[in-house]
Amino acid sequence: MLTPPSARVASAAAAHAPEVIRLAGVAKTYHRDGVPVAALRSVDLRITRGEFVAIMGRSGSGKSTLLHILGLLDAEYEGRYELAGTCVSGQSADSLAPLRNRLIGFVFQSFHLLPQLSILENAALPALYARDRERDACFAAARTRLVEMGLGDRLEHRPGELSIGQRQRAAIARALVNAPSLLLADEPTGALDSRTAEEILEVLGDLHAAGATLVMVTHDPEVAAVASRLVQIRDGRAHDGVA
């Protein structure tokens, strides 16, 4: 398995920082009506702590597929995946759930907030499911994150009562509530107008500046520009580019 030269350089440069992600030969084939569709052929990828990686590629190149694998949403793939030093490939769904809960925060294109809950309850969900804190502590953590996102006066509102920019910030607060090792975003600005998108990118940039590890899928080069590193998905493989 050959590693592209640029990737080797990048990982060598960050060799002193601990690895959050290490993928080796990850491949994923979908079957549509019995016909195999190779979404990822062989992805080798290392991401170290504090990196902000933008994943780009043509539509249908496998960006989302990769992000789902990284986020432990999809456990059916070949190859090896180490997350924060633990090998997670081949683990059962039951053992992946707590890892997903603690180590990973998701930001989705369409926010995926639960409409029947207040944003405070939404943001507290990952902490509640973690079951390692009192209920009050979960809500306190959620409140802190929401206040940081500038939503301190909207805590009891339902998602439907917020602007879309506020919704995405609530979703980011929810992703951060368990202090994850990795923040994953799939086209986080895809559903936003350009002003709101800028606002969200600023939030992500601030998180990066504060030391968070981010992986963001986008097809927009302007969005990718805020990242510290660019990875292109082409022919089912990851190619390092320049950010």
Next chain:
Amino acid sequence: MAGPTTAWLRLLLRFALDGLAGQRGRSGLTMLGMAIGTASVVSVVSIGLLGRAYVVSLIEGVGSNLVFAYGTGDGVNPEEVAFDDLDVFRARVPGVRAMAPVLSSTETMSIGSEPEVVNVLGATPEYAPVRNLVTVSGRFPTQAEERSAEKVCVVSRELARRLWGDRPPGSDEWLRVFGLRFHVVGVYREGVESAAAVQKSEAAGLTVIVPFSTFRNLSPVRTVDVVYFQAQSPQAVSGVVDAVREVLKSRHHALSSFKVESLQGYLVLAQRVSDAVTLGLIAIAAVSLLVGGIGIMNIMLVTVTERTRDIGIRLALGAGRRDILLQFLLEAGILSLAGGIAGVVIGAILPWYAGVLYGVDVPVSALSVVVAFGVSLAVGLFFGLVPARKAANMNIVDALGYE
């Protein structure tokens, strides 16, 4: 540690209640289905118990804990119960609350223009309570009248009707029995009308009852027609039967001339039959409970499908499959239990309250209430399992709507 687990259950309960609150109308209708099922089971048990109590009352109406002994008049050398036997019964049969020997003959009376055959019975005052006879008017002969062998009598309601129509007899009515004038002191009927259907009753039909001593003095009859014993308790009945047999055997040539019987056999049979009928009814009612359970499964399957994205989001945020499974099981359990509570109210409390209002004793079996609760909860959990597993085993990426 119980703390974290209860906190977890409380969390999932909250999610379950939130879920149900989001679809009130549908939840209400599903509960109604379970309520009908539970109500049918509970009320069917009540109906069964009511029927059982009725049949038992018919049999016990002949006289509770009753044992009776009589000569059959069959066999090579037929024998009858003798007067002397009575004192021996009194001395040697334990567990008896009251004993009532009956003498019997017939008298032809002219009622209107027709001559009619009327039963004449001689019985002690114990006879009325032992055989569960009720006064329609007047009274039964007293112990004093028994001791002094007064010429008083009570007549059956049928005979009273034939003699005096619907108007009750005045205080100055007289009947000619054994060629002498007897003062009519009362009219009686049997406590349970259909007692005669269980056992041919000597007190049924056109009957006059006079004091035992009076009968004995005035009639040539020298044998006892039948002796009734009221045992002190249902448990004492078989002991009384055995002791009476023992006495008869010791004082007569052959026990084969006599029959010593109790109503326990009929009672057990009647109880078995009504229990079997009740069981059959419960089986039918259980079908409606089953239909309610299928309703829950159906509604929960729809719910799970509708909330696919919700489930996907929860799983993506790190909910375990157990969290999702239990949340939906709880939803199904709440639906069925709430339906079960409503069903118990409809099926038990309403009939019970109606019974209180109308002064009828409607039996409500606590056991059936508990069982109906348990079964409705079990049905809910059982039928909730399929949808809950469907929810828990969702493909997360697909559930999120495949971005």
